Amino acid sequence: MKTRVILVGVGGATCSGKTTLAKHLKRIIPNSVIIHQDDFAPPQELVPIHPKYGVQDWDWPDGAIDWKRMIASLKDVKRTGRIADDHYSHDHLNEQKDVPIPEEVRARWTQTFEELAERTCEKREEEQIIWGLVDGFLLYWHPEVLEQLDIRFFLRVPERVLKQRRHERHGYHTAEGSLWRDPPNYWEQIVYPAYIEAHKHLFEGGDVENGRVTREDVTIINALEESMGNIVDHCCQALVKYIDVESSKVQ
Template structure:
């Protein structure tokens, strides 16, 4: 049986719903796993200090991700279809917000993807889905290159800010809880998000610009214009198209 590993990128700002979408997709797709970009953050002691505000900067692209480790892991998973045993995720420590989808949508697509998997197996091909979610997913060209499907969830600034402020914090790989210092959103999170994504949308307008082709095939989804059931419907249709082409 030959393995076919399909990487599905789910990018978006912090609190945009990307991890929620990724988990819905994992529930629909047979032989699927999630790789969280947050799990590739450097050790806490290596997170850089912002030169202007003198606090740790967990959000600027240059220092927020151990890029060589993430690239190496993705290449290994693409080659083997298996997450390396040394990889550890701390996503389960974070708040798990439940955003349900329509049962009919879930059951229909689960049945569809099960049938697709069966048809491929009859032809000697095992489909393995790897959903990669991250807030800096389209910043590094070597990451972008490895993704087969590229999704980007966009939510307006004010909604993201409110959601972020409602969170209790984020757990680090070491198990400690990071809480935003005062004004961290305005001073670091949002500027870092704009800097990392201005190059992939027209006019550098991260709130309204359409994809400019810098990330080939990028599917931009305005998260407030659609409910999660509709988003899952749209994405599932694209994934079915990817393997049936």
């Protein structure tokens, strides 16, 4: 059976709900896998020290991700339709707040994607679609990562809400399993400035809070204005529409 891989970007700031959304989509969509950008962070001893504040900087775009390894992995998933056996994810170590969606939404879209998979297989000579759900806080910074993604969602949440959510978390686990806790003023001095730097090119005037998006291929979701059920609903509609458009091109 032939395999077609579609990579779906789920980007946004830390604590914007991107991983929660990706996991809901994975439960709904058959033949889907999640690729967490955090899994491509460098070893803790290689995380750079901030030149001004003297603490490890896990957020600045240049040093927060092993870009070479991530890009190679995305290309490999697109080629093979699977995550390499030696890939290790530490996402399960992090606390995950339960944000449920209505069962009706989950069941309706599960049925829709199952039927879509059957139709696609029939129309395109035994072709199977694999969905790669790529979630991360720096997804749209590196041009080669952007190039690999077929569909791009961005969850936008006001800074005051992001800050509160971040402060409510107990920390983040590293690949080595140790727990990272934010030093004092880490949000104000490092996290949010790095977020603005990595995403200002996406918005008019560099206004990540209120600016209009400058790229037509990035769909902005104002996540605080929607329930998670509605967000899942909107994303699933967009994914089905993408398949319909691609199928019409082949015909």
